[in-house]
Amino acid sequence: MTTSWFLYLLECNNGAYYAGITNDVEARFATHVSGKGARYTRANPPIKIIASKPYPDRSSASVAEAQLKSLPRNKKLQYFNE
Template identity: 35%
Template sequence: MKKSWFTYIIRCADGSLYTGSTNHVIRRWYQHREGRGAKYLRSHEPREVVFVEQHPDRSAACKREYEIKQFSKREKEVLIRQVEGDSA
């Protein structure tokens, strides 16, 4: 059975946004919170996961991560609001 991969966005205490990809969002969140994840999040306290998108494989998740990282902060906020609106 093939494992799904995910692209995610974390909002930091200073309001900045971090984008990443993983095959296990919860485990990765705890790694970030414990300072064992991305260097960026060691100096920008992660507060909450605000966006998660499922993909069929690592390649698709990484491509989407790269795409989102090219977005401006405003475009990322729009993406986050769209997802929040879908779940409301």
């Protein structure tokens, strides 16, 4: 059985986007909300999951995360529709 990895995009309470990868989007979101996630989301708690996209493995999800983070804000949501 293979586990999919996901690239996800959150909206934080300051209006900023936060991107990351995980193999369980809901659990990772809960971790961020509880203040135990990334340093950025501890200071700027997320309010919702905006988008997620599956990848076959961690490596490809990590490459996609780097690509997403290099885009300007107005192109980030569009990335999930490609």
